[in-house]
Structure formats: structure tokens, C-alpha cells
Amino acid sequence: MTGYPGGLGSRSGPARPLAILRAQTEMELRLTLRRGESLLLTLVIPLLLLVFINAADLDGADIQFLVPGILALAVMSTAFTGLAIATGYERSYGVLSRLGTTPLTRVQLLFAKTLGVLAVEVIQAVLIGLVGLALGWDLHGQPAAAVLLLALGTAAFSGLGLLMAGTLRAEATLAGANGLYLVLLLLGGVVFPLTRLPGWLQAIAHVLPTPALSHGVRVALSPGGGLDGSDVLVLVVWAIAALALAARTFRWRA
Amino acid sequence: MEVRDLVKRYGDLTAVDRISFTAPSGSVTAILGPNGAGKTTTVEICEYLRRPDEGVVRVLGLVPGARQLRYRVGVMPQQPGSYPGARCGEMLQLVAAYFADPLDPAALLDRLGLGTCTRTPYRRLSGGQQQRLSLAMALVGRPELVFLDEPSAGLDVQARHATWELLRELRAGGVGVVLTTHAMDEAAALADHVVVVDHGRVLAAGSVSELTREDRGRLRFRATPGLELAALRTRLPVGAQAAETAPGDYLVSAEVTPQLLAVVTAWAADQGALAQDLQTGPRSLEDVFLELTGRELRS
Numbered sequence: 040m041t042g043y044p045g046g047l048g049s050r051s052g053p054a055r056p057l058a059i060l061r062a063q064t065e066m067e068l069r070l071t072l073r074r075g076e077s078l079l080l081t082l083v084i085p086l087l088l089l090v091f092i093n094a095a096d097l098d099g100a101d102i103q104f105l106v107p108g109i110l111a112l113a114v115m116s117t118a119f120t121g122l123a124i125a126t127g128y129e130r131s132y133g134v135l136s137r138l139g140t141t142p143l144t145r146v147q148l149l150f151a152k153t154l155g156v157l158a159v160e161v162i163q164a165v166l167i168g169l170v171g172l173a174l175g176w177d178l179h180g181q182p183a184a185a186v187l188l189l190a191l192g193t194a195a196f197s198g199l200g201l202l203m204a205g206t207l208r209a210e211a212t213l214a215g216a217n218g219l220y221l222v223l224l225l226l227g228g229v230v231f232p233l234t235r236l237p238g239w240l241q242a243i244a245h246v247l248p249t250p251a252l253s254h255g256v257r258v259a260l261s262p263g264g265g266l267d268g269s270d271v272l273v274l275v276v277w278a279i280a281a282l283a284l285a286a287r288t289f290r291w292r293a
Numbered sequence: 294m295e296v297r298d299l300v301k302r303y304g305d306l307t308a309v310d311r312i313s314f315t316a317p318s319g320s321v322t323a324i325l326g327p328n329g330a331g332k333t334t335t336v337e338i339c340e341y342l343r344r345p346d347e348g349v350v351r352v353l354g355l356v357p358g359a360r361q362l363r364y365r366v367g368v369m370p371q372q373p374g375s376y377p378g379a380r381c382g383e384m385l386q387l388v389a390a391y392f393a394d395p396l397d398p399a400a401l402l403d404r405l406g407l408g409t410c411t412r413t414p415y416r417r418l419s420g421g422q423q424q425r426l427s428l429a430m431a432l433v434g435r436p437e438l439v440f441l442d443e444p445s446a447g448l449d450v451q452a453r454h455a456t457w458e459l460l461r462e463l464r465a466g467g468v469g470v471v472l473t474t475h476a477m478d479e480a481a482a483l484a485d486h487v488v489v490v491d492h493g494r495v496l497a498a499g500s501v502s503e504l505t506r507e508d509r510g511r512l513r514f515r516a517t518p519g520l521e522l523a524a525l526r527t528r529l530p531v532g533a534q535a536a537e538t539a540p541g542d543y544l545v546s547a548e549v550t551p552q553l554l555a556v557v558t559a560w561a562a563d564q565g566a567l568a569q570d571l572q573t574g575p576r577s578l579e580d581v582f583l584e585l586t587g588r589e590l591r592s
Contacts, residue, residue, distance in 0.1 A: 054392055058390065
């Protein structure tokens with residue numbers, strides 16, 4: 040068989056699992072960094088809000104308040120909105136079901152997606168931190184506790200994103216993920232304190248993941264630091280519920 | 294590969310209704326049928342993309358979904374399924390990276406005429422290019438068996454023949470091929486074994502020569518529509534048949550002799566008609582197919 044050393048049909052085994060994972064993660068990252076609209080959502084909008092709201096000088100929203108909120112927003116935009124939209128379209132284009140016929144396993148695919156999300160989040164956190172420092176933000180408290188909360192938030196938001204992407208049409212996921220992003224931004228204690236909201240809205244906000252994440256990170260990064268137990272509880276419940284539901288309902292074919 | 298009594302229902306519709314066939318290893322099996330016949334559903338069950346309601350499937354002796362099949366079987370689904378933002382070359386390299394000893398992606402792309410668009414994003418490839426990339430993705434892992442769902446749909450003549458050439462090489466290399474098609478010429482050109490499917494059932498199965506074999510000869514020709522066949526029938530030998538299969542298409546089933554030809558042309562001349570495109574010989578696969586599946590258009 041000219042041009043095919045070893046012959047066209049001379050069987051190959053699968054590659055080593057780590058080699059597959061590496062190739063898949065590289066592809067996930069490359070695709071994410073290539074999607075202009077998702078970069079706008081994940082990198083530019085949080086930074087714009089940080090600079091803009093800081094300049095607007097709102098009551099109770101100084102730079103110490105804003106940086107933790109914007110970090111929470113960044114996690115939400117990457118792990119929820121970005122992941123949901125990208126996965127929803129991959130599903131509708133038949134990429135997921137096709138790759139399911141190859142040696143790539145579901146676990147490897149989800150692992151690669153997770154690594155892709157984490158890599159983008161690191162870039163976001165560094166950029167937000169640098170812009171924050173330039174605007175006079177002081178880093179206090181326990182960064183490790185903040186990282187733990189951001190990881191919990193990533194789990195909860197990924198679960199929600201995959202839940203939408205795995206059950207809805209891609210167009211519905213696109214609309215829903217963007218709509219929820221805006222609602223959770225406004226109810227999230229991200230750019231202004233929740234105490235500015237009417238009481239009934241505050242009551243709703245207290246059980247949502249975004250306020251728990253922004254508040255938890257704010258506590259962790261304030262002088263003295265520490266973990267707020269109720270914030271951790273809210274995030275853990277959302278993470279377990281969303282991931283379990285997504286695992287049960289996710290359909291690989293559109 | 295073996296399929297036995299396969300059933301798949303979508304609500305009230307029974308898409309696959311007790312289909313059974315065997316695809317011998319190392320040969321090309323074509324599942325031939327009109328649109329909506331149940332071909333794609335059948336191969337998707339074999340590919341583990343769908344689950345059957347009833348029946349048994351064995352692929353390389355294994356149940357679909359078996360871990361080994363992920364690297365022993367190559368799949369080209371009907372929907373090509375690539376990341377829209379990935380470049381053509383990247384996409385094939387990604388799939389190649391899933392295998393320990395894949396084919397060289399660059400050589401394979403060259404071979405399929407995609408060597409000049411390795412850096413083109415998938416969504417900018419033409420339909421035919423997407424189709425060829427999809428074929429490359431199915432082959433890059435050196436499978437023992439490939440499932441190809443309408444492999445030449447949307448290809449131009451050159452790409453079609455290049456694809457056929459590659460499939461013949463696969464068979465020569467001992468790779469089994471199971472393909473679906475509604476193109477008669479494709480089945481006739483490639484398949485060792487044809488399974489004719491319609492309305493979810495197997496209508497006929499066998500090699501092309503088995504399917505087209507016939508006891509009697511046939512003579513077909515074209516002439517003005519609506520000629521008087523009764524006059525012809527009285528002059529034909531006993532047992533011979535004559536029919537107008539479509540307006541202007543005539544078919545005479547009888548042993549083809551010089552006398553038969555003379556009778557037919559004389560009859561046509563009596564009616565002032567000229568018999569054109571006279572053809573003798575065995576049925577084509579298309580004749581068989583139309584006889585089995587009927588001529589009405591499918592929705």
C-alpha cells in the first residue's frame with residue numbers, strides 16, 4: 040500500500056490515556072482562545088465592568104468590594120455561559136457523538152473541558168488581579184480560601200452549564216445562558232451590594248450561587264480572611280445538585 | 294459483522310423492522326435503499342450511536358459499545374461532526390492523537406485532495422471537503438472495519454472516484470467496509486455484498502451478480518410512448534412478455550435471438566416508430582432495485 044507505511048488496515052491500539060487527554064485539552068484551549076465572542080464575554084466584559092464601576096464610584100462598591108465580585112463573575116462567564124454555549128453547539132454539530140465513537144472516553148472529554156475552563160480562569164484571575172492592583176486594590180486575607188471557593192463555584196457553574204447544554208437545543212442554550220448570566224450578575228452582589236435590592240429579591244439572592252461566591256471570596260480576601268460557612272454550603276449544594284442532574288440528563292446527541 | 298432481527302421504533306414509526314444480515318469480514322457490504330428506508334438507523338445502532346428496541350448486533354464478534362471497538366472500528370456518520378472552529382489539519386491530527394499508531398494525517402489529507410486546505414477552518418470547507426475530512430477521520434486510526442454512512446453524498450465526480458479507489462484499497466488491505474448508499478452505481482462499483490432495504494425490512498441480499506441474475510434474457514428499448522403492445526405480443530414466442538415500464542421505455546422478457554430483434558423492430562416499423570437505445574443483457578442493479586422498491590417518489 041504505497042504511501043501508507045504498515046498498510047491501511049494494520050490495526051492500531053489506542054494512544055495512552057494521558058496522551059489523549061493532552062491532545063484533547065490543547066484542542067479545547069485553542070478553540071476557546073479562537074472564539075472571539077466568548078473571549079469578549081470571559082475576558083473583556085469583567086474587566087470593563089471593573090474599570091467602569093470603579094470609575095462610577097458607587098456607594099459601597101469600592102475597589103476592595105469590586106475585585107472579589109468580578110472574580111466571581113469571571114468564573115460564572117467561563118464555567119457557566121462559555122462552557123454551556125460551546126458544549127451546546129458541539130452537541131448540535133454532532134461533534135460529541137462522533138468523538139464518542141473514537142478511543143476518547145467521556146471522562147477524558149469532560150476532564151479536558153475542565154482543564155480548559157481552569158486555564159482560562161487562571162488567565163482571567165491574573166488579569167483582574169493586575170488591573171485591580173493598578174486601581175489601588177490591596178490583597179488581604181487568605182488567597183487559598185478564595186481559590187477553594189472559586190473552584191467550588193467552577194464545579195457548580197460547570198454543572199449548570201452542562202445541564203443546559205446537554206438537554207436544550209443549542210439556540211435555547213445560547214439564549215438561556217446569556218440571560219441567566221445577566222440575571223445572576225444583577226442579583227449576584229457582583230458590582231453593587233445586595234443590600235441595595237428590595238427585601239424579597241435579597242431573599243432569593245441568598246440561595247443563588249453567584250452571591251455566595253462573590254460574598255465568600257470577599258470574606259476570604261478581607262483582612263483576617265476565613266471561610267463563610269453558609270457560602271460554602273450554598274456552593275456545595277449547587278455543585279452536587281447540578282453535576283448530578285447533568286450527569287443523569289446529558290444527551291450526547293442533539 | 295452480524296445483525297439479527299433488529300427493531301427500532303420512533304414513536305409510532307417502526308424505522309427498522311426485523312432487519313437481519315451478515316457482513317463478511319474483509320469485504321465491502323452495501324446497505325442499499327431509498328431515503329427513509331432505515332439504512333442510517335441500522336448502521337447507527339451498529340456504531341453504538343443508537344440503541345435498538347429488539348434484536349442482536351455483533352461487530353467483530355463484540356456487542357456495540359465494547360471498549361475495543363472504539364479503536365478497532367472507524368465510523369463516518371452522516372453528520373460529519375467536527376469542531377466548526379478547528380482547522381482541517383488540526384481536526385485530523387486530534388483524532389490521530391487518539392491512536393498509538395495512526396496513519397500519517399498529512400499523507401491521508403493529500404490522498405483525499407485536502408492537502409491544500411489543512412489550515413482552512415472546518416466551517417469554511419465546502420460540503421464535499423467536509424465529507425472527505427470525515428472519511429479521513431474514520432480511517433486515520435487504521436481500523437479493521439469501517440462504517441460509512443453515505444460516504445459519497447455531496448462529492449463531485451472526481452472526489453467520488455478518488456473515494457471509491459481508496460475504499461478498494463481498504464478492502465485489498467483486509468479492511469471490512471459497511472456502507473449505506475442510495476446510489477446504485479456506488480453499490481455496483483464497490484460492493485461484494487448488497488443488502489437491499491426498504492421500509493425497515495431487507496428485500497433482497499446477495500452479491501451484485503446474484504441479484505441481477507435472471508433466467509431469461511431481456512431486451513429494452515425506447516420509442517414513442519403508447520405503442521400498441523397487443524400486436525407485438527401475438528408475434529412473440531410463447532411465454533415471452535412485453536411491457537411499457539415507463540412512458541416510452543419498453544421491456545421485452547424473452548430469450549434474446551436474432552429473430553426476436555427482427556420481430557420487435559418490424560412491429561415498431563409497422564407503427565411508424567423507431568426503436569432506439571436497444572439494449573440486451575442482464576438486469577442492472579437499478580432494475581432490481583426499482584422492481585423491489587417500486588417507482589413512486591418518497592416523501
